[in-house]
Amino acid sequence: xxxxxxxxxxxxxxxxxxxxxxxxxxxxxxxxxxxxxxxxxxxxxxxxxxxxxxxxxxxxxxxxxxxxxxxxxxxxxxxxxxxxxxxxxxxxxxxxxxxxxxxxxxxxxxxxxxxxxxxxxxxxxxxxxxxxxxxxxxxxxxxxxxxxxxxxxxxxxxxxxxxxxxxxxxxxxxxxxxxxxxxxxxxxxxxxxxxxxxxxxxxxxxxxxxxxxxxxxxxxx
Amino acid sequence: xxxxxxxxxxxxxxxxxxxxxxxxxxxxxxxxxxxxxxxxxxxxxxxxxxxxxxxxxxxxxxxxxxxxxxxxxxxxxxxxxxxxxxxxxxxxxxxxxxxxxxxxxxxxxxxxxxxxxxxxxxxxxxxxxxxxxxxxxxxxxxxxxxxxxxxxxxxxxxxxxxxxxxxxxxxxxxxxxxxxxxxxxxxxxxxxxxxxxxxxxxxxxxxxxxxxxxx
Numbered sequence: 001x002x003x004x005x006x007x008x009x010x011x012x013x014x015x016x017x018x019x020x021x022x023x024x025x026x027x028x029x030x031x032x033x034x035x036x037x038x039x040x041x042x043x044x045x046x047x048x049x050x051x052x053x054x055x056x057x058x059x060x061x062x063x064x065x066x067x068x069x070x071x072x073x074x075x076x077x078x079x080x081x082x083x084x085x086x087x088x089x090x091x092x093x094x095x096x097x098x099x100x101x102x103x104x105x106x107x108x109x110x111x112x113x114x115x116x117x118x119x120x121x122x123x124x125x126x127x128x129x130x131x132x133x134x135x136x137x138x139x140x141x142x143x144x145x146x147x148x149x150x151x152x153x154x155x156x157x158x159x160x161x162x163x164x165x166x167x168x169x170x171x172x173x174x175x176x177x178x179x180x181x182x183x184x185x186x187x188x189x190x191x192x193x194x195x196x197x198x199x200x201x202x203x204x205x206x207x208x209x210x211x212x213x214x215x216x217x218x219x220x221x
Numbered sequence: 222x223x224x225x226x227x228x229x230x231x232x233x234x235x236x237x238x239x240x241x242x243x244x245x246x247x248x249x250x251x252x253x254x255x256x257x258x259x260x261x262x263x264x265x266x267x268x269x270x271x272x273x274x275x276x277x278x279x280x281x282x283x284x285x286x287x288x289x290x291x292x293x294x295x296x297x298x299x300x301x302x303x304x305x306x307x308x309x310x311x312x313x314x315x316x317x318x319x320x321x322x323x324x325x326x327x328x329x330x331x332x333x334x335x336x337x338x339x340x341x342x343x344x345x346x347x348x349x350x351x352x353x354x355x356x357x358x359x360x361x362x363x364x365x366x367x368x369x370x371x372x373x374x375x376x377x378x379x380x381x382x383x384x385x386x387x388x389x390x391x392x393x394x395x396x397x398x399x400x401x402x403x404x405x406x407x408x409x410x411x412x413x414x415x416x417x418x419x420x421x422x423x424x425x426x427x428x429x430x431x432x433x434x435x436x
Binding site: 027028031036037053059062069071073079085086088090092108110111114126128151188217221 | 253254257258260261264265267268271274275276282289291292293294295296297304305306307308309310311312322338340341342343345346360361362363364367368395398399401402403407411412422425426428
């Protein structure tokens with residue numbers, strides 16, 4: 001009697017083990033994501049149904065008004081887009097991209113003033129800006145961090161801060177000391193090396209300068 | 222016997238209360254009106270997003286295009302060459318029916334895996350001697366060298382929706398899919414394939430609290 005129970009128990013054990021293994025395999029194999037093509041309705045091809053009720057008509061009027069409000073924000077003239085993470089500048093208008101330029105945006109690096117509490121993070125600011133002024137042959141008035149970075153004393157004489165030729169032939173100022181300007185080191189374009197400004201190559205800078213005016217929007221992301 | 226009768230009476234009472242508390246069948250919303258209402262709500266939320274001073278994503282299903290947008294203005298476009306609905310399945314089980322995605326707006330999305338950007342500190346050094354272009358010091362890294370994008374990443378919206386971005390047609394492995402579903406990190410949503418360059422550029426551009434408009 002004892003031997004029979006043991007044989008039967010062994011069979012049950014092995015059947016259960018095999019069954020559990022099959023179930024786990026199925027569970028594992030069938031687990032994941034199911035990706036199926038998405039059916040997209042083409043709004044242009046689908047005729048708009050007649051509004052069947054007052055509620056529908058009210059909703060359609062509301063939608064038209066909201067779309068109008070959204071459209072008001074869209075740009076009709078040229079605007080500048082800066083992709084700071086990938087160092088690209090685009091000149092765009094309502095028809096699309098007019099110019100793609102390789103630029104250099106802020107490095108994101110941190111500089112601390114060893115003698116005080118000041119610190120600077122050299123990032124290009126995200127957001128909506130606009131060209132506040134345009135300048136030919138801009139002159140660089142070096143800020144304090146430019147001296148600290150090179151272990152130089154901060155000059156008291158204003159004249160010692162002035163540097164000619166560093167910023168190229170043109171500059172487009174967009175506030176808080178930030179500009180789109182030229183560079184002496186075109187081989188570094190495409191890399192995040194600036195102190196927050198946008199550096200462009202000579203040819204691209206000419207085109208962007210020619211296409212922009214005071215008030216031209218600049219979008220940075 | 223008495224006990225059984227009392228029990229039966231209680232059951233009847235509970236049922237009666239239950240039925241009484243149910244609201245009568247609400248008038249079913251006309252499906253056309255429901256679609257219009259959803260479109261209206263999506264436009265309202267999109268207007269809110271466009272009023273903020275930061276970018277959000279717009280997925281245009283008909284044009285197969287994903288765009289970074291700010292204030293309703295398209296900034297950069299990423300052509301989508303494969304678009305799929307994505308539904309998690311546990312052991313072949315899982316609903317194939319998913320909620321409509323057209324005319325929806327999602328907010329506060331976060332990127333998974335999170336881009337790891339280190340803030341490097343500058344050590345002030347003595348000015349280098351005059352150098353020309355040919356003898357410039359070593360080249361700083363390119364963006365893709367600073368932050369390499371994974372072959373597949375997702376933008377998760379509170380576990381209720383996810384936009385998966387694949388670099389190229391494939392991107393990612395079945396093992397990773399299983400890991401996400403088994404650890405409860407899966408969410409239904411959409412899966413788009415971009416070119417590897419565009420997927421990498423998009424990954425590097427994404428920040429926190431991303432908004433997504435699907436038209």
